[in-house]
Amino acid sequence: MMDDTGSKESSATHGAYLTLRDMILTGALPASQKLKIEQLRTILDTGASPVREALSLLTSDMLVERIDQRGFRAAPANKANFEEILALRCTLEDLALRQSIERATPSWEENLVLVHHRMKKARDKGLAVFEEAHKIFHMALLANSGSPMLERFCSQLYDLNIRYRNLAARSSAYQQRDVSGEHDEIFEATIQGDADRASAALLQHYRLTGEYLARALDT
Amino acid sequence: MMDDTGSKESSATHGAYLTLRDMILTGALPASQKLKIEQLRTILDTGASPVREALSLLTSDMLVERIDQRGFRAAPANKANFEEILALRCTLEDLALRQSIERATPSWEENLVLVHHRMKKARDKGLAVFEEAHKIFHMALLANSGSPMLERFCSQLYDLNIRYRNLAARSSAYQQRDVSGEHDEIFEATIQGDADRASAALLQHYRLTGEYLARALDT
DNA sequence: ATGTCAAATAATATCGATAATGATGTCATA
DNA sequence: TATGACATCATTATCGATATTATTTGACAT
Numbered sequence: 001m002m003d004d005t006g007s008k009e010s011s012a013t014h015g016a017y018l019t020l021r022d023m024i025l026t027g028a029l030p031a032s033q034k035l036k037i038e039q040l041r042t043i044l045d046t047g048a049s050p051v052r053e054a055l056s057l058l059t060s061d062m063l064v065e066r067i068d069q070r071g072f073r074a075a076p077a078n079k080a081n082f083e084e085i086l087a088l089r090c091t092l093e094d095l096a097l098r099q100s101i102e103r104a105t106p107s108w109e110e111n112l113v114l115v116h117h118r119m120k121k122a123r124d125k126g127l128a129v130f131e132e133a134h135k136i137f138h139m140a141l142l143a144n145s146g147s148p149m150l151e152r153f154c155s156q157l158y159d160l161n162i163r164y165r166n167l168a169a170r171s172s173a174y175q176q177r178d179v180s181g182e183h184d185e186i187f188e189a190t191i192q193g194d195a196d197r198a199s200a201a202l203l204q205h206y207r208l209t210g211e212y213l214a215r216a217l218d219t
Numbered sequence: 220m221m222d223d224t225g226s227k228e229s230s231a232t233h234g235a236y237l238t239l240r241d242m243i244l245t246g247a248l249p250a251s252q253k254l255k256i257e258q259l260r261t262i263l264d265t266g267a268s269p270v271r272e273a274l275s276l277l278t279s280d281m282l283v284e285r286i287d288q289r290g291f292r293a294a295p296a297n298k299a300n301f302e303e304i305l306a307l308r309c310t311l312e313d314l315a316l317r318q319s320i321e322r323a324t325p326s327w328e329e330n331l332v333l334v335h336h337r338m339k340k341a342r343d344k345g346l347a348v349f350e351e352a353h354k355i356f357h358m359a360l361l362a363n364s365g366s367p368m369l370e371r372f373c374s375q376l377y378d379l380n381i382r383y384r385n386l387a388a389r390s391s392a393y394q395q396r397d398v399s400g401e402h403d404e405i406f407e408a409t410i411q412g413d414a415d416r417a418s419a420a421l422l423q424h425y426r427l428t429g430e431y432l433a434r435a436l437d438t
Numbered sequence: 439a440t441g442t443c444a445a446a447t448a449a450t451a452t453c454g455a456t457a458a459t460g461a462t463g464t465c466a467t468a
Numbered sequence: 469t470a471t472g473a474c475a476t477c478a479t480t481a482t483c484g485a486t487a488t489t490a491t492t493t494g495a496c497a498t
Contacts, residue, residue, distance in 0.1 A: 011287060012482065037450070047483050049268065052451085053275050060279025062368070069230060069489065071450060084366050095310060147303050149281070153372060229489095231452065256480070266453050271481085288459065290480060441498080451488070458481070468471085 012046045016054035019044055024063045024074050025159060027166045031077035035064065061156055063163070079217050082164045086210045089157045093142060093206070094199050096154055100144035101195045108144040109191055115140045116187045120180070131162070137183065141190060141202070165209070168216035177208065231265045235273035238263055243282045243293050244378060246385045250296035254283065280375055282382070298436050301383045305429045308376045312361060312425070313418050315373055319363035320414045327363040328410055334359045335406045339399070350381070356402065360409060360421070384428070387435035396427065 020040070023029045040051045055072045058064035064072050100108065115137045122133035135158060142151050182205045189198035239259070242248045259270045274291045277283035283291050319327065334356045341352035354377060361370050401424045408417035 014287065036448095038448095047481095048450095049271075049482055052268075053272060053481095056272050056275040057278065059276065068233065069450070071490095084368055088366060088368055091314060147307060149303060149307055157368075255478095257478095266451095267480095268452055272451095288480075289461095439498105441496105443494105443496085445493085445495095447490105447492070449488100449490075451486105453486075454484100456481105456483075458479105460477105460479080462475105462477070464473105464475080466471105466473090468469100 012050035013053045013057075016040075016044050016046055016050045017057050020051075020054050020058060021061070021063060021159075024058070025163045025166060027163070029074050031074055031167065033074045035072040035074060037071070062160060077164065077167055079214065082161075082213065082217060083210075085157055085160050085164070086206065089154070089161060090203050090206055092150060092154050092157065093138075093202060096142035096145040096147070096150050097190070097199050097202055098195045099146060099150075100142055101190060101193055101198060103144055103146055104193060105144065111143070112140050112187065112190065116183070119183065123180070135162075141186065164213055164217070168213045177212075179205075182208070231269035232272045232276075235259075235263050235265055235269045236276050239270075239273050239277060240280070240282060240378075243277070244382045244385060246382070248293045250293055250386065252293045254291040254293060256290070281379060296383065296386055298433065301380075301432065301436060302429075304376055304379050304383070305425065308373070308380060309422050309425055311369060311373050311376065312357075312421060315361035315364040315366070315369050316409070316418055316421055317414045318365060318369075319361055320409060320412055320417060322363055322365055323412060324363065330362070331359050331406065331409065335402070338402065342399070354381075360405065383432055383436070387432045396431075398424075401427075 020029070029035065035055060037048050037051055040055075041048055044051060055064050056066070059066050059072075063075050065075050066072050115133070119130070119133040119137045122130045138158060139151070139155060142154055145151060182201065186198055186201040186205060189201055239248070248254065254274065256267050256270055259274075260267055263270060274283050274285070278285050278291075282294050284294050285291050334352070338349070338352040338356045341349045357377060358370070358374060361373055364370060401420065405417055405420040405424060408420055
């Protein structure tokens with residue numbers, strides 16, 4: 001069976017995983033919603049086994065909860081959880097960024113230049129494209145930490161945060177701030193090897209959007 | 220079908236998960252070993268679906284790796300990975316312990332007294348019993364951090380570390396050190412609310428066993 | 439009205455079988 | 469002897485059907 005999207009990943013399970021993940025991150029599947037196998041089976045047009053396995057995988061990402069003998073549901077969302085994510089993210093990304101700068105190599109820096117450029121270019125290519133470039137940029141900042149697990153944790157937390165961003169406001173109101181300038185500052189400080197300045201800028205970046213989202217979540 | 224062990228968890232998937240997890244942690248399933256469904260199916264005496272799903276779940280714990288279209292294998296083990304776990308553990312547990320102490324409540328402290336006592340009692344009840352009490356003690360130290368995710372990360376890392384302990388030495392040589400005294404020091408400092416002393420003792424505790432294990436892994 | 443129990447219903451968890459895929463070995467050819 | 473195409477085998481991924489388990493419904497007694 002060939003994938004008509006031309007995607008390189010050919011596996012019902014993986015396909016279901018990607019789709020469901022996206023649906024939860026974008027809010028198409030609302031928080032705490034019961035996820036019935038049969039229902040998803042028809043949406044994804046596949047068997048029960050791939051759906052079930054995809055849901056198991058999403059459990060690891062903390063996007064889905066499994067209720068023993070009672071199926072699955074989309075992970076609940078609330079302000080406390082959001083703030084926990086924000087705080088953890090600040091701690092872990094601070095650590096990862098500093099380690100990356102500490103161990104800086106030319107190829108890491110060059111890749112950073114590249115993805116930073118791409119992110120700037122992606123600004124007027126639609127939100128979805130920008131979002132992807134944005135994540136790639138942020139992960140590239142941490143990609144030299146020498147600790148794959150730390151990076152994995154950061155990636156997970158990044159996604160969880162994105163989810164809250166989408167839940168709080170489907171609009172791109174968040175773009176109204178001078179986000180681009182903040183990215184530039186993080187980027188410049190990192191390239192210059194100024195860990196303190198880079199980390200401060202990164203945390204500032206997160207906390208500003210955090211405050212904005214926290215307000216949106218109150219309503 | 221009733222579970223003859225009388226366990227409260229009645230689910231083929233969950234049973235398979237626990238057994239496989241234990242087999243990997245204890246080294247019964249060696250690192251990097253290919254995990255064939257059929258083979259496990261006979262060992263666990265269950266169908267392919269529960270096995271498959273249990274393996275998916277173990278992927279989240281980083282105890283199993285999934286190779287797309289080529290099945291599963293036990294996560295590889297090497298010194299670099301071990302040291303990464305140790306470093307991350309020190310960072311995260313330090314954080315969690317300090318947060319727990321910061322937010323100390325009587326009930327948290329009382330529970331700590333209880334599990335500390337139980338751990339001491341468990342010393343001469345066999346290694347398996349002690350190991351369980353040991354983990355409960357360490358997790359109880361962090362249980363008041365206010366950040367379930369942080370605690371989850373710590374728990375995961377704890378298990379991964381246990382695995383290396385078992386891989387390095389099935390014997391209880393590790394017990395030869397004055398581990399009990401170290402625990403007491405962590406416990407006392409925590410109860411007294413002395414975060415610096417508690418954290419220092421905790422990290423010392425981890426680093427000592429870390430050095431011991433690192434040596435064992437070299438051979 | 440209200441609470442309890444049992445049957446009916448809906449959903450999950452699991453099984454056995456089949457299809458799709460990667461690994462292995464063989465053989466003709468250079 | 470080395471190499472690449474091809475058939476064979478082993479194993480995974482997936483499907484459809486069944487058994488198990490929760491949830492709902494409604495009758496009945498209080």
